[in-house]
Amino acid sequence: MLNMNKVLDEAIEKDASDVHLIFGLKPILRVARELQESETAEVLGEDELYEAYDYFVRGNIDKDEIYHETKRLDTSFEYENIRLRVNISSADDKPTFTLRIIKNTLPTFQQLGVPDIVRRMMYQPQGLVLVTGKTNSGKTTTLNALINDINENQNKKILTLESPIEYKHTCKKSIVVQKEVGVGQDVLKYKDGVKNCLREDCDILVIGEIRDRETMDAAIETAEAGHLVIGTLHTKSCAETIDRMINFYEISDQQSIKYLIGSLLKLVTSQRLLKGKNGKLVLVPEVMVVDNIISGIIRKEKISVSEIEDAIQSNLEKGSIGLINSLAQLFVDDRISLNQAKDQIEEKNIETLNRTIMQLKIKKGNAHRME
Secondary structure (H helix, E strand, O other), X not given: OOOHHHHHHHHHHOOOOEEEEOOOOOOEEEEOOEEEEOOOOOOOOHHHHHHHHHHXXXXXXXXXXXXXXXXXXXXXXXXXXXXXXXXXXXXXXXXXXXXXXXXXXXXXHHHHOOOHHHHHHHHOOOXXXXXXXXXXXXXXXXXXXXXXXXXXXXXXXXXXXXXXXXXXXXXXXXXXXXXXXXXXXXXXXXXXXXXXXXXXXXXXXXXXXOOOHHHHHHHHHHHHOOOEEEEEEOOOOHHHHHHHHHHOOOHHHHHHHHHHXXXXXXXXXXXXEEEOOOOOEEEEEEEEEOOHHHHHHHOOXXXXXXXXXXXXXXXXHXXXXXXXXXXXXXXXXXXXXXXXXXXXXXXXXXXXXXXXXXXXXXXXXXXXXXX
């Protein structure tokens, strides 16, 4: 018999980010990016997996129908004031679970390591700001930290579209309206929620994930109408984000959409997480502040990834932060190893990394001598 409470208690005590329930294995916890077996449960059989299913679905007819029709269910769950994002899928005709543990307290920008330029961009009256990264790169946490900062410091109406809602925001200086996307939820699809926001007098629209052309279209329309739109995309770099946005469209439509993106896009922050020397996760940010030079590159007939990367590196004075600069700074601050830094970039850029490290060390040494 599976004691799900004990598994969740263990996960919370060990500060796990995820819990995996898979047939034929003990529950697996992800702690500081490493997978480890639960110490409080035995190998899971089919009976135990259906016990877990009943535990999380709790007899909800709508959720039960969605899973049995689609063999997939995304939902949220609360345990001891801790929120969980629950994904149930099917493998070998048995339910399989991935549980994401959402901490009660949102970390600050400083604690996350998010550059201050990202926070300052939230004061833009309109435009498009994107938070990007691979799976498990902390996009949702950063996105909610942005919402929280606006909520604490600005008098705005914020509308969020999420699938599922992970952090519950209480209204402070701002009004925060959170809508869950999905079958049987507040909004059926992201694109429907985005289109409807124009009738809801919101100042800021937050889109949990821009995953198709229809949502991208609606986001651009909302930004054009004078709103600030903040969204996430599943990409690994700022340059790849531009490519992904354009490739939502047919070739015949791409040139016109480039002009819109070039004029509406204000900032892209791409992030990844590495295990630091102290065993804790370290955020590695890349930030692209869209100025006239980058806007011009976006509007070109053929976009060069290397040209965008070079423009980011040469735009540091306006707040852009290149990936190489982030890695070099983390190494100089003794938070990651040199091999970790090198593993994140192509071999052709290692010389630039070494040169940047040397420059930062000289700068650090000069600062110490002046103290």
